Amino acid sequence: MSSSATTVDPAEVARFSRLSAEWWDPAGKMAPLHKINPLRLTYIRDAACRKFDRSARSLGCLSGLRILDIGCGAGLLCEPLTRLGAQVVGVDPSESNIAAAKVHAAKSELLIDYRCTTIEEMNRHERFDIVLAMEVVEHVTDVGAFLDRCAAMTKPSGFMTVSTINRTLKSFALAIVGAEYVLRWLPRGTHQWSKFVTPDELARHLERNRFGITDQAGVVYSPFADRWSVASDVDVNYMLIAEAV
Amino acid sequence: MSDHSGRHPVQPIAVVGGGPVGLAAAIALASTGENVTLVARKVPYVDNRTTALLGKSIDFLDDIGVWRLCADKSAALKVMRLIDDTGRLVRAPEVRFSCEEIGRAAFGYNIENRLLIAALEQRASECASLTRIDDDAAGIIPGDAAVNVIAKGGQQLNARLVVGCDGRHSLCREAADIAVERRDLGQTALTFNVSHTRPHRDTSTEFHTPSGPCVFVPLPDQRCSVVWVSRPDEAARLSALGDAELGRAAERQAHSILGAMSVEGARFTFPLSIERPARLAAKRIVLAGEAAHVIPPIGAQGLNMGLRDASDLAELVAECLALGGDPGSDDVLAGYQRSRGADIASRTFAIDLANRSLISDFLPVQPARAIGLGLIGSIGPLRRLAMREGLSPSWRNNLLRMM
Ligand SMILES: Cc1cc2nc3c(=O)[nH]c(=O)nc-3n(C[C@H](O)[C@H](O)[C@H](O)COP(=O)(O)OP(=O)(O)OC[C@H]3O[C@@H](n4cnc5c(N)ncnc54)[C@H](O)[C@@H]3O)c2cc1C
Numbered sequence: 001m002s003s004s005a006t007t008v009d010p011a012e013v014a015r016f017s018r019l020s021a022e023w024w025d026p027a028g029k030m031a032p033l034h035k036i037n038p039l040r041l042t043y044i045r046d047a048a049c050r051k052f053d054r055s056a057r058s059l060g061c062l063s064g065l066r067i068l069d070i071g072c073g074a075g076l077l078c079e080p081l082t083r084l085g086a087q088v089v090g091v092d093p094s095e096s097n098i099a100a101a102k103v104h105a106a107k108s109e110l111l112i113d114y115r116c117t118t119i120e121e122m123n124r125h126e127r128f129d130i131v132l133a134m135e136v137v138e139h140v141t142d143v144g145a146f147l148d149r150c151a152a153m154t155k156p157s158g159f160m161t162v163s164t165i166n167r168t169l170k171s172f173a174l175a176i177v178g179a180e181y182v183l184r185w186l187p188r189g190t191h192q193w194s195k196f197v198t199p200d201e202l203a204r205h206l207e208r209n210r211f212g213i214t215d216q217a218g219v220v221y222s223p224f225a226d227r228w229s230v231a232s233d234v235d236v237n238y239m240l241i242a243e244a245v
Numbered sequence: 246m247s248d249h250s251g252r253h254p255v256q257p258i259a260v261v262g263g264g265p266v267g268l269a270a271a272i273a274l275a276s277t278g279e280n281v282t283l284v285a286r287k288v289p290y291v292d293n294r295t296t297a298l299l300g301k302s303i304d305f306l307d308d309i310g311v312w313r314l315c316a317d318k319s320a321a322l323k324v325m326r327l328i329d330d331t332g333r334l335v336r337a338p339e340v341r342f343s344c345e346e347i348g349r350a351a352f353g354y355n356i357e358n359r360l361l362i363a364a365l366e367q368r369a370s371e372c373a374s375l376t377r378i379d380d381d382a383a384g385i386i387p388g389d390a391a392v393n394v395i396a397k398g399g400q401q402l403n404a405r406l407v408v409g410c411d412g413r414h415s416l417c418r419e420a421a422d423i424a425v426e427r428r429d430l431g432q433t434a435l436t437f438n439v440s441h442t443r444p445h446r447d448t449s450t451e452f453h454t455p456s457g458p459c460v461f462v463p464l465p466d467q468r469c470s471v472v473w474v475s476r477p478d479e480a481a482r483l484s485a486l487g488d489a490e491l492g493r494a495a496e497r498q499a500h501s502i503l504g505a506m507s508v509e510g511a512r513f514t515f516p517l518s519i520e521r522p523a524r525l526a527a528k529r530i531v532l533a534g535e536a537a538h539v540i541p542p543i544g545a546q547g548l549n550m551g552l553r554d555a556s557d558l559a560e561l562v563a564e565c566l567a568l569g570g571d572p573g574s575d576d577v578l579a580g581y582q583r584s585r586g587a588d589i590a591s592r593t594f595a596i597d598l599a600n601r602s603l604i605s606d607f608l609p610v611q612p613a614r615a616i617g618l619g620l621i622g623s624i625g626p627l628r629r630l631a632m633r634e635g636l637s638p639s640w641r642n643n644l645l646r647m648m
Contacts, residue, residue, distance in 0.1 A: 026575050034576075041568045059278045059566060080569025107390035108571065109255050 013103070020100035023074030032179070033076060036228045039219060040134060040239065041080055043230070044161050047215065047241050048130060051159055060085035068128040068153060070119050071136040075101035075112060082110045086130075089113040091122065119149045129158040134239075137164045137202070138195050144205045151209035156244045160211065163219070163239040167196035171236045174221075199234060206242050215241040255391045256282050257572055258562070259404035261382045261417050263287065265296070265358065266534030266551035267410030268365035272309045273559035274408070275375040279566055282402055283369065284378045284394060290359035292513045294436055295470035297322060297449070297462055297545035298361075298552075299353035305556045310371075315364035319354035320463040323447035330452040330459075330498075351447070353545070355462045355470065357438075378402075382411070385420035387528035392420075392573070406573035407530045408558065410551075413520065415536035421527040427539075430517040430600065432457050433480035434542055435473045437512040438464065439495060442504030445469055452498060457600070458543055459498050469503065471495060472542050477516065484512050517541045519597055525582050525589070529573035531558060538589045540596045550592060557584045 063085030072090030219237035263285025384395035409417025457474030520539035534551035
């Protein structure tokens, strides 16, 4: 980057460029996320096209939609969603993630509103057509309060997408023992099994906010093909769409 | 790495080179709806080469709206004959393939390159999302986020993805820092077109001589295109003959099966080589067509491979764009390498092998070839397999290995 800003510490810029490169390297540390990303994007895009009556085949199929991505990391979802035409706000509590996301968006020449904050700290009157909570509920301290905020910020005409890990024995075996210890995809201690949330628990929290689950899909990994795919098995990873009822 | 994206707006896709592969790739990519810039000088096509378009190539050209513009200028190929004319101790029996055996109306269609290019140019000019820079690329500078393309006349653009369809001495390949392994074959192809007194009956005939193949491929009416491969001195001698003499030489080579021949227009010679780049993509640049593979003209594979490059790439890019991806990302590049690598490598290998066995004086190779051709010719299922495979991926494993 031939950045002309003079107030920026070049060492800091270099650090964030490295971090952003790490996030965006499909063969690097974030490889599992890159592998699963097309699946998540397809799910979100298709749900949006159904809901807002768009054609998923046309470029810019999300144009005009305001999307909030909670826990956006370095923008792996924000960038493609922006290219599809959406106006995206990406929030992440990690300052370095947000800096890395900004570095990459500048290179991609995409306008994305990245903010280093949490949904609890955001202006409660902001509204979005789509609110994304992808792989975050298993990390928050109060799932109920978190989902209340998500619901409040989703326009009545819009929807929410939540993806997370179920609390089953199988998920314990696969997500913690498998992903963290055996495959070493994730640093040990990334997940606490007790924090995993079942679809029923999500449904209860959502119901309180008059939101209903209108679609639910399992996400399964096949080790031989090294591929993720959508399935009806929600025992481990799952995604869902929730809409105001 | 330098990054020039700040100075010029970034385009999603640029195609460099306006040969048949570049034009087809640009049209196919533009049909995704995304903006595509084609950097290629509009020049009249100079040589008289023709292309036997096989199986999937026709489907692809049809899909991108080109085939309807030139179908009537092509000649159907319904029968293919391979004749051993090596005069060697052990001769292969004649092999005759008929498209009816595999339930197709034709194996493919032969068309003059200049007519195919005219159709491609016309279609390209109709594409709303295709912009043309009528110039050569003089500089290709890969950057982190985009590739800077500088035209000879000074015009510049930045593209997320650059498709290098700039032929044998590919500037794009050089810019991507991709090494190429090149081997001259010590053979030259002489090309010319003839009209003849006896009908070709939609049959292409390939004579296998000790110095290389000589093939007569039907053109519309009572005409054929001739590709005559021989040692360079022999090709030079033939090329220097007067029309009447060359016509007689061609008739002799064809054992008069097409009657008397008269040569139409000019002749061209092509020194043959095999070129293999170390990879097909790097640094936001992908290679297609002869930038990615040069093979001798045996079995009419070259441009057919190039069109598959274009078609597979367009499909990958369409998938990427549909999920809001960056068309020049490593994902797309790796996907292209995966989808094209094996096909290109195995065909290049097979064609090389076929060519070597043809010109080999090493005796054990001769019966092996003879038996191989004989087997393919006489066993129904094998024949059909060989034919079908010749049309689309993997005749590598069958027909040619046996030759
Ligand atoms: C005798 C002979 C017979 C053949 N018969 C057949 C056949 O029957 N079937 C078949 O499938 N194949 C056949 N082939 C192969 C086929 O002709 C080639 O595969 C095909 O022409 C390659 O097309 P291309 O677009 O990749 O390359 P080219 O046709 O070489 O086009 C490259 C283009 O890039 C342009 N260019 C170069 N540098 C730059 C630059 N810096 N900036 C902009 N533009 C640039 C050039 O001007 C040119 O227009 C035959 C080949 C030969 C030699």
